[in-house]
Amino acid sequence: MKKTAVILIAIVMLSACSRVREELIQTYPNGNPMLVFLVKGDKKDPTRVGERMYYENGQLQFEKHFSGRPEQPTGTWNYFFDNGQLFATADFSTRHDYGSNWKFYNRNGGNYYDGKLDSVYVTDLGMFGTPSTVVFCSGIHQDVIQFYSNYTVRSTERLTDGMRSGRVFFYFPNGNPQVEAHFVKGLEEGPYIVYRENGIPYYQGNYTEGKRTGIWEFYDEKGNLTRTIDYSESK
DSSP states (O other), X not given: OHHHHHHHHHHHHHHHHHSOEEEEEEEOTTSOEEEEEEEESOTTSOEEEEEEEEXXXXXXXXXXXXXXXXXXXXXXXXXXXXXXXXXXXXXXTTOOTTOEEEEEBOTTSSBSSOSOOSEEEEEEEOTTSOEEEEEEEETTEEEEEEEOTTSOEEEEEEEETTEEOEEEEEEOTTSOEEEEEEEETTEEOEEEEEEOTTSOEXXXXXXXXXXXXXXXXXXXXXXXXXXXXXXXXXX
């Protein structure tokens, strides 16, 4: 009888240790969960097997999976927009530092990149392991997009044969443009505009072969022209 009781206790303890439970790590000011770890094992020394980050509105932002000790990324990681729509998925079972088999979607559920692609890969992960720098490859072109942690666009640029070409944009977290530039074979060429966060231009001018040329205009917080600088060759 005692032996049976001991076995039952051992089974219960083993079941409790193997059961996955949530561990709240951080909350928002409104009390909603921000970061939750999925753990199992001894409560004094638990093993993290998953991680969930939430938006302040309660919507899931991403879900990750881990295995072993020390904890190693594994399985499929999923990332979501604040409207619940899937933003990206990646395979971390191959132990690649930045994941593999990445797929990206827009807020409406369609493919993020319109056009034929040869490959897609991530070259940098942000503070919370979200895709920060993504490269979409098509022929000799590489479209590089950087994202903030909530998946809004931070910057966009195109590389042709490894050099910047065409328009380059940087954005503030609120989505307003921060910098608009044009490049030809890696050098600034044409209009260049820098904005304030409220959308009002800060200054603008033109580049020729990577050098400022002509008259550059500077504006105050209300958009009024305050001064000009002439970069023309004749000056």
